[in-house]
Amino acid sequence: MDAAIEWEPAYARRAEGMKASEIRELLKILEQPDIISFAGGIPDPALFPAQDAAAAYADALARAGNAAAALQYSVSEGYAPLREWIAGYMGSRGVPASADNVVITAGSQQALDFLGKLLLTERDTALVTAPTYHGALQAFAAYEPRYDTISPEQTNRTPASYREAARKAAPGARVKFAYVVPDFANPTGETLSLSGRTALLDLAAALDIAVIEDTAYHALRFEGEDLPALQAIDVARCGSLDKSRVVYLGTFSKTVAPGLRIGWICASRALIRRLVLLKQASDLNAPAINQMVVHRLVSDGRHGELVERARAQYRPKRDAMLAALTEHMPASVSWTRPEGGFFIWLTLPNGVSGASLLTRAIDEAKVAFVPGAAFFHDGSGENTIRLSYSLPDTTEIASGVRRLAALLR
């Protein structure tokens, strides 16, 4: 009889840094019908274009030639008409792009994985905000980075200080990129100001590093003025997308449907060629059929219609949450006022733990949310929590916030 294998000793060094997302684990527990959940940052399924998707799948499979292409292996860079559409969309954001500047990914999450894979040698430094999107920390973790914190709105660190801190980590280690969610960020809901954008690009230029611009929520602006993409500003500075240091991550998850798992990276063609190789080695290609369906769901002006519907759906939810916070929360609690997206970020009094509050909130108030510490690379943020208003209806939002506030009085 053979000895059983022990898996732990077999794992790569990088496995030490890989942890379960507390949030994804939470979501499993929290999907109980009697709980009002502000936890998951997930789209309202009432918005999913299910009938149009059904028609698009039927159409993709109706003609024999197209059905064969829809169900066959396909090119790693992605379905050409969709990449063309995205190039046009990037143009509307002030980025003159061609299809060769675009690779299709399995949502933005895969884009984050690919950029960690391509750019990070172990102990290299990734610059992130604190807090930042926890899924980015998860994706990068496999490549064993160290982190350093950027605060583009109030820079108080010199480029040299970042460079020196990075160098101390290991021989040859360097700052490799800055990662930001500039519009209605996950988790804070905040938007990086124009001066914050230029400050970030200045820092990146001084450090000669890439900037990863994650635009997952950008289209969902309820009010205020649209700000230019970091990539658009940088292209204007350096003269062409092929020279730009900004890597733009887009996704259809928040405007069409997350279950299709279609996102994109727009960047210099040199970088895209590398990323296409990574796509090939990682999973060959995104499902052609899903790319065809997304293309049909967004073309001929339909993307704009989906975005309008989404804004109309989420805005009253945000309003309901802000109103309930104002009405019920004690003066010791402060929060952000997002102009779009899914999230409001609460700062509790010092010493109040978001994690402990969650336990009480579930037991005593039947309300769920995500403790903020999960979004910090440095273990801080204990007295913060993230509330998402994307899924519950306005009545649930009002009553959930009221019940949560009662615990803090």
Place this chain on the structure above:
Amino acid sequence: MDAAIEWEPAYARRAEGMKASEIRELLKILEQPDIISFAGGIPDPALFPAQDAAAAYADALARAGNAAAALQYSVSEGYAPLREWIAGYMGSRGVPASADNVVITAGSQQALDFLGKLLLTERDTALVTAPTYHGALQAFAAYEPRYDTISPEQTNRTPASYREAARKAAPGARVKFAYVVPDFANPTGETLSLSGRTALLDLAAALDIAVIEDTAYHALRFEGEDLPALQAIDVARCGSLDKSRVVYLGTFSKTVAPGLRIGWICASRALIRRLVLLKQASDLNAPAINQMVVHRLVSDGRHGELVERARAQYRPKRDAMLAALTEHMPASVSWTRPEGGFFIWLTLPNGVSGASLLTRAIDEAKVAFVPGAAFFHDGSGENTIRLSYSLPDTTEIASGVRRLAALLR
């Protein structure tokens, strides 16, 4: 004006080992209508269940509740009914599995990426056959392994010799796994004998390493006796799947359709839990809608029907290629006689280069194939080529082999 970024210096160390697949690059050039292609190992689209897939997509999106689940984020481990079906299928292969032993991946390619990611620290050793599946070498390359060669049919190396060679590569470096395609292998079409299977498991036990069993072509047996899965043999040895060192990779790409990008890993629950974390960090989850569609396309005995149709489609193609090889090839050329799958492997006379032959074959004979060197980790195999019979029809196969043989006379 900002300086342009130079991308090459920004890349991680691992990027040095990542190259374009010659084969995928070839495929782009070779998809010309007047060329008979034996190059791509891609399924015959005549087999794709396009109408049933259309019905399955329509059904998944018909009811509002199911449509919401089909288009929403979903659990990283995969769609439970599909994992249950796969557990049943594994039972039919002699592996008593539950859904908790299964994680859904974007085809076997993603499974290979995940296993490289989870198991390989740079300079660790991966044991592979020479030749082996080039896509595995591509997937592993991101994790900077060294390779050593296994020959399970004619073992002439001691476990200690593998261990010592691995140790020399770097401090702490070890042999981490053996990777094999036991049935109708890509690229040789050969099947590992029962004694080869036990020899491989003996070696793995002596080295205390994992065995990655890639079963992509297993279902496509035209003749001869089915051999037990390495995982089934190992489970019988060690008493339970949760103790087994074998990691089984399955895919629906060759039996249902590759474009849906649905495969699976079946292994110890401890390993699966780790792989679910990797899935989460890499791309969150496989598209729920595609998993629902695959589930419907394979359940209630339909998988067996698809397999029977595929065998009936590919067997005459193999027969046509073997007959044409016998009729036309000079005595100096030898080839394998696969009992299933997609591939026949040719050994040309010493000194004849497969790559040079390809150039002549395209120019003078309008025939394409893959030079064998791409499948060797050690740069050998210059005088070998891979012919795939999966895509052309029997007439094209006969005439393509005749034209190719004429170049070798």
